[in-house]
Amino acid sequence: MGRTGDMGQTISEKILSAKAGRPVRAGEVVVCDLDIALGTDGSTPMALDYFDAMGGQAVRHPERIVFALDHYAPSPNAKTGALHRRMRAFAARHGIALHEVGEGIGHQLVVETGRAWPGALTVGADSHAVTYGALNAFGTGIGSSDLAAALISGRMWLKVPASIRVTLTGALPRGVYPKDAALALANLLRADGATYQALEFDGEGAAWLDLEDRLVLSNLSIEMGAKAGLFQADGKTAAYLEGRTRRAFTPVVPDPDATYAGDIVLDLSALGPRIALPHQVDNVVAIEQAAGVPIGMVALGTCTGGRARDFHQARDVLMAGGGPAPGVQLVVTPASREVLAQLTRDGTLSDFIAMGAVIVTPGCGSCCGTCGAIPESGVNVISTANRNFKGRMGNGEAAIYLASPAACAAAAVRGRISDPREIVT
Amino acid sequence: MDLAFEGRARRLGDDVNTDYIIASRRKRDSLDPAVLKQYLLEEVDPTFAASVRPGDILVAGKNFGCGSAMEVAATVVLGAGIRAVVARSFARTYYRNAVNNGLLPLACDTSGIEEGDRLALGSTEAGLSLRNLTRGEDLAPEPLPPIMIALLKAGGLVPYLREHGNFVV
Numbered sequence: 001m002g003r004t005g006d007m008g009q010t011i012s013e014k015i016l017s018a019k020a021g022r023p024v025r026a027g028e029v030v031v032c033d034l035d036i037a038l039g040t041d042g043s044t045p046m047a048l049d050y051f052d053a054m055g056g057q058a059v060r061h062p063e064r065i066v067f068a069l070d071h072y073a074p075s076p077n078a079k080t081g082a083l084h085r086r087m088r089a090f091a092a093r094h095g096i097a098l099h100e101v102g103e104g105i106g107h108q109l110v111v112e113t114g115r116a117w118p119g120a121l122t123v124g125a126d127s128h129a130v131t132y133g134a135l136n137a138f139g140t141g142i143g144s145s146d147l148a149a150a151l152i153s154g155r156m157w158l159k160v161p162a163s164i165r166v167t168l169t170g171a172l173p174r175g176v177y178p179k180d181a182a183l184a185l186a187n188l189l190r191a192d193g194a195t196y197q198a199l200e201f202d203g204e205g206a207a208w209l210d211l212e213d214r215l216v217l218s219n220l221s222i223e224m225g226a227k228a229g230l231f232q233a234d235g236k237t238a239a240y241l242e243g244r245t246r247r248a249f250t251p252v253v254p255d256p257d258a259t260y261a262g263d264i265v266l267d268l269s270a271l272g273p274r275i276a277l278p279h280q281v282d283n284v285v286a287i288e289q290a291a292g293v294p295i296g297m298v299a300l301g302t303c304t305g306g307r308a309r310d311f312h313q314a315r316d317v318l319m320a321g322g323g324p325a326p327g328v329q330l331v332v333t334p335a336s337r338e339v340l341a342q343l344t345r346d347g348t349l350s351d352f353i354a355m356g357a358v359i360v361t362p363g364c365g366s367c368c369g370t371c372g373a374i375p376e377s378g379v380n381v382i383s384t385a386n387r388n389f390k391g392r393m394g395n396g397e398a399a400i401y402l403a404s405p406a407a408c409a410a411a412a413v414r415g416r417i418s419d420p421r422e423i424v425t
Numbered sequence: 426m427d428l429a430f431e432g433r434a435r436r437l438g439d440d441v442n443t444d445y446i447i448a449s450r451r452k453r454d455s456l457d458p459a460v461l462k463q464y465l466l467e468e469v470d471p472t473f474a475a476s477v478r479p480g481d482i483l484v485a486g487k488n489f490g491c492g493s494a495m496e497v498a499a500t501v502v503l504g505a506g507i508r509a510v511v512a513r514s515f516a517r518t519y520y521r522n523a524v525n526n527g528l529l530p531l532a533c534d535t536s537g538i539e540e541g542d543r544l545a546l547g548s549t550e551a552g553l554s555l556r557n558l559t560r561g562e563d564l565a566p567e568p569l570p571p572i573m574i575a576l577l578k579a580g581g582l583v584p585y586l587r588e589h590g591n592f593v594v
Binding site: 049050055071144152369 | 453491497525581582
């Protein structure tokens, strides 16, 4: 869909113009056909209640819907087991694809199964659906009622967001990771700095980041309030999607004269390791400022930091440091079965097992306190996750710090928060 | 839905996230707002839920409802008998979930509203109005897009879709 008048469009405006079937600009309300909608066991049971209340009979485009049993995986009690049973029955009745317990986190599965591609409008009934922006797809989080409406109509209404352009320059130095860049950005924008807006990553630094790195930045864009966190597509995007989707796609590129609500430049080469202190994601300091804080639990996983590359980075620091310090519980939760299989093939899993790690079923795990390893009272946790709100991991008496996989591993080695560059030089 | 009513202000701070409104772990046992309401805002103040009276209005600072998109964070508020949230700003998913369930979200400067103030909400042709009766101040809520007004007037997304059959923009 082409330009509106003489003014250029952002990636968001272009994707939503194509989906609305007319050229649109930021601020307009549009009704769009959805390419894909994800429902998890955290959101779908409620959506099925809304579906019934709306008088829903049929699912308009069952092939565009996907369910994932990820928040309660495996089911921690009989009641969540009943939610799973209800989702399975609905999926079977309507011909909807369903990812079973143990297959992994819905967002990771959407990405792995090629359900987010350049130009797609892929929504998820979970806030971290912004992750899909790494693939140049417009990914955004919705609630259960919107998911129900999507089941019935195949559509949703959206306000076209204005975009903040985030120009990344340079390359990350050794010992510094995409999570550090995302935390630096959260500190700059604050938790509401991009509310109602999209982040659009641009610049040589964005091109330098690998697809797995871009997923981290897109994933964390919701922690700044963003509606979407979009990258441009390139050879890395195409290489990742090879064999995952047979769809033909055209990369969506912003016009050179697109209008932005804000412009931020982040020099990747100037960054050092960062850490988010309890209990807010934008409460970020350089890791040196938190060094020495005792750590009792190290959580590696989630839709932010649970991919193979994250575990490789953590493993390298742990091995170099001689494994976790006594008294530190190391918890490993791969984001998906594909990730778990890769870690098994390349020996990383054996390394973690040899170091005494607790291996948890692929899924959301304890990130949101629904199942998995719940921290004890009074303990400090360091995690590769995306949120450190009080009580987030299921216990309001634990304190959660967020950092890169390498920084989490460094804390495991020392038993206290440490700069990973001191261990792997 | 009637968009004009009065209530007592219940003051909250900035960045009240959905996990604070209702902890995810509580969803393991029930999704019923009538059950979950006993845990409303427990991480902020464990005594809060017991002190809520039907008709209370939540008043918060910036970024209310940030974090998860979970919709029980809107329905639990309604379940406690609260029909409106007034905040300096809202996270977009919370705003949307609130409107879809007929919970009125009003964005305006809340710095002058104190715990227990009597607030009056109204609906005019121009949009929504808000008056602090205790302080004698008119506040100026940000206008909602017409589709959100239509959703609220219908009482939420369920009655809206039952009435219209599809989205009308």
